[in-house]
Amino acid sequence: MLLNAMAPHHVxxxxxxxxxxxxxxxxxxxxLGAAVNIITTDGPAGRAGFTASAVCSVTDEPPMLxxxxxxxxxxxxxxxxxxxxxxxxxAAGHQALSGLFGGKTPMDERFxxxxxxxxxxxxPVLEDAAASFDCRVVQATSAGTHDVLFCxxxxxxxxxxxxxxxxxxxxxxxxxxxxQH
Numbered sequence: 001m002l003l004n005a006m007a008p009h010h011v012x013x014x015x016x017x018x019x020x021x022x023x024x025x026x027x028x029x030x031x032l033g034a035a036v037n038i039i040t041t042d043g044p045a046g047r048a049g050f051t052a053s054a055v056c057s058v059t060d061e062p063p064m065l066x067x068x069x070x071x072x073x074x075x076x077x078x079x080x081x082x083x084x085x086x087x088x089x090x091a092a093g094h095q096a097l098s099g100l101f102g103g104k105t106p107m108d109e110r111f112x113x114x115x116x117x118x119x120x121x122x123x124p125v126l127e128d129a130a131a132s133f134d135c136r137v138v139q140a141t142s143a144g145t146h147d148v149l150f151c152x153x154x155x156x157x158x159x160x161x162x163x164x165x166x167x168x169x170x171x172x173x174x175x176x177x178x179x180q181h
Contacts, residue, residue: 033168036090038101039067040116040124041075043082047124048075049110051102053167054146055087063153065133068146076147083137084121085151090165091130092174098165119155130164132157 034053041048054068067087069079079085090098100110115127119134126132135151142148163176 030170031168033166033173036094036098036165036167036172038088038090038097038126038129039069039079039085040088040126041079041082041085042118042122042124043078043084045078045081046107047111048078048107049101049124050075051098058150063133063156064138065135065151065153067149067151068143069149070146071142072145079137079149080140080147082123084123085135085137085149086119086121086123086125087133087135087151088124088126088129089131089133090126091128091159091161092163092165092176094165095172097126098172119157121154125157128159129157130159130161 035055037052037055038049039052039055050069050073052067052069056066058064058066065087067085069076097113100113111124116124117127119125119132121134121136123134125134133151133153134155134157135153137149138152139150140147141150161176163174166173166175
């Protein structure tokens with residue numbers, strides 16, 4: 001069943017909307033499989049990176065995607081000040097790298113665990129990523145605890161194998177195209 005997002009919200013008799021329990025929402029979101037990405041930046045505010053699954057294509061004309069970034073994240077100031085980023089789509093076998101960028105590991109140690117190059121913006125591009133989108137941030141919108149960053153892709157890199165790392169049901173899953181015979 002598809003609901004119109006512009007339709008009036010159902011309101012409880014008291015006039016207040018019914019609050020969803022946070023645990024219920026998080027459990028339902030665990031059923032929404034998503035690609036795992038490492039988002040990187042470099043510039044005047046320094047080099048930084050974090051793991052994210054909240055990444056989505058917006059349009060191909062111009063080539064644009066969105067990235068959701070928590071305003072309380074330690075990397076937030078670097079991303080907002082630099083205004084550029086690279087979405088590195090993780091491939092099979094990148095679970096450990098995802099964990100490093102998703103935790104409290106110091107930035108130098110995070111980047112030491114991968115091989116990096118640079119493209120148009122100077123943001124770190126993971127050499128063995130499934131794909132990388134080197135972008136400039138063109139707009140940001142606040143939503144709840146996060147900023148939604150709209151990012152125009154200026155350069156891309158596509159890995160040699162069709163594979164991806166997916167996060168679903170609170171676990172990593174590898175997806176790869178089987179070899180052709």
